[in-house]
Amino acid sequence: MKKTALIFGVTGQDGSYLSRLLLKKGYVVHGIIRRSSSINTSRIDDIYQEPFTKKKNFILHYGDLTDGTSIFDLIKKVRPNEIYNLAAQSHVAVSFKVPEYTTNTDALGSLRILDSILKINPKIKYYQAGSSEMFGKVQSYPQNEKTPFYPRSPYAVSKVYAHWITINYRESYNIFACNGILFNHESPLRGETFVTKKIVKALCRIKNKRQKKLYLGNIYAKRDWGHAEDYVIAMWKILQYKKADDWVVCTGKQYSVKQFINLVAKKINLKIRWKGKGINEQALSKDNKVIIQIKKKYFRPAEVDNLKGNYSKAKKFLNWKPSKDINSLIQDMVNYELNDVSNAK
Ligand code: NAP
Ligand code: GDD
Numbered sequence: 034m035k036k037t038a039l040i041f042g043v044t045g046q047d048g049s050y051l052s053r054l055l056l057k058k059g060y061v062v063h064g065i066i067r068r069s070s071s072i073n074t075s076r077i078d079d080i081y082q083e084p085f086t087k088k089k090n091f092i093l094h095y096g097d098l099t100d101g102t103s104i105f106d107l108i109k110k111v112r113p114n115e116i117y118n119l120a121a122q123s124h125v126a127v128s129f130k131v132p133e134y135t136t137n138t139d140a141l142g143s144l145r146i147l148d149s150i151l152k153i154n155p156k157i158k159y160y161q162a163g164s165s166e167m168f169g170k171v172q173s174y175p176q177n178e179k180t181p182f183y184p185r186s187p188y189a190v191s192k193v194y195a196h197w198i199t200i201n202y203r204e205s206y207n208i209f210a211c212n213g214i215l216f217n218h219e220s221p222l223r224g225e226t227f228v229t230k231k232i233v234k235a236l237c238r239i240k241n242k243r244q245k246k247l248y249l250g251n252i253y254a255k256r257d258w259g260h261a262e263d264y265v266i267a268m269w270k271i272l273q274y275k276k277a278d279d280w281v282v283c284t285g286k287q288y289s290v291k292q293f294i295n296l297v298a299k300k301i302n303l304k305i306r307w308k309g310k311g312i313n314e315q316a317l318s319k320d321n322k323v324i325i326q327i328k329k330k331y332f333r334p335a336e337v338d339n340l341k342g343n344y345s346k347a348k349k350f351l352n353w354k355p356s357k358d359i360n361s362l363i364q365d366m367v368n369y370e371l372n373d374v375s376n377a378k
Contacts, residue, residue: 052078055269062092065095104358105145118143128188158272160268163192166185167328171340199211213268232290257277304318305318
């Protein structure tokens with residue numbers, strides 16, 4: 034019997050990679066998309082083509098995490114074996130601007146799915162897309178499953194709620210409900226306003242004289258960046274493990290935003306020189322033009338300065354480890370941008 038998966042957030046970065054993985058494993062994949070005035074399926078459009086969808090095994094439905102009725106009806110109709118909840122207002126900075134909407138989607142959305150599972154079929158397995166942002170103002174270093182949370186944004190606070198309601202439904206109703214606590218993961222399909230994609234795209238365009246400047250916020254924040262293709266494998270493994278549990282997924286390596294910029298510039302052979310301090314710090318090109326400038330508007334009301342994870346538990350019990358380091362991640366992202374005609378010379 035083929036397994037059926039239902040993915041909330043199928044049009045996002047992770048939804049796209051996870052769909053491909055599950056289809057290759059022989060699943061029937063159902064995904065939830067939102068109505069939008071412009072097309073929002075660009076990351077999954079190619080999945081409709083062979084070899085993925087020979088037997089109509091990729092099916093999309095309209096729905097929304099803020100709409101409990103649509104969630105209940107879809108789960109009842111699809112009757113999945115596994116649900117992956119990847120849907121979220123996932124931008125930390127934006128969550129300060131739309132805190133109520135972020136909470137409705139990212140916190141209550143999880144509750145709506147879990148409660149539908151309870152009422153329709155408590156045997157459905159559930160994956161909750163948790164985040165290293167929950168560690169926020171980090172209480173110990175590196176962070177693992179036992180590190181206390183200290184969320185620093187409406188986004189992170191919502192994810193902490195989603196984390197605990199997942200555990201609560203597991204403990205109260207014996208639902209196979211799991212939390213992945215994933216550290217930052219990137220790819221060519223990363224949203225354009227997240228810092229890695231913003232940097233890679235802009236530096237490729239600057240190199241090809243398509244753009245003059247890149248504006249950034251806090252370039253001293255440190256992150257543990259992995260590749261999304263590796264991390265969706267962890268999501269799947271989490272739901273195949275013999276018991277429901279919570280798992281940290283990361284690389285265990287850490288770089289600052291500034292180090293990331295330097296690595297990208299080196300990769301594309303763009304010579305840059307830093308000068309100045311604080312808000313006046315700048316990167317100059319070899320002909321002394323300012324190509325990177327700091328802008329106050331990209332700083333957050335509260336920052337998460339320092340994330341670095343420890344994935345020993347996932348390695349030991351799920352036999353998971355990252356296959357791609359920062360260099361292969363950057364190579365993959367750079368190749369994609371340089372092949373995009375709108376960035377070409
Ligand atoms: P993403 O690219 O921003 O994708 C988010 C997805 O959620 C999109 O499909 C989006 O649909 C959908 N969505 C947003 N609001 C919704 C709503 N109200 N109802 C239904 N769908 C909604 O995010 P991602 O990077 O793939 O991340 C996937 C999940 O992992 C998110 O929950 C994120 O918070 C979490 N996470 C991500 C990372 C990371 O580094 N990428 C790390 C830890 C945790 P549209 O396309 O229509 O906008
Ligand atoms: N987005 C952005 N834009 N971030 C910037 C900029 C900028 O211009 N300049 C500096 N930064 C800094 C941010 O302040 C942050 O410290 C760091 O770069 C990373 O920012 P993002 O790429 O936006 O990611 P994030 O760490 O806030 O959140 C991502 O990772 C989380 C996991 O830890 C998102 O994918 C979240 O959904 C995810 O949960």
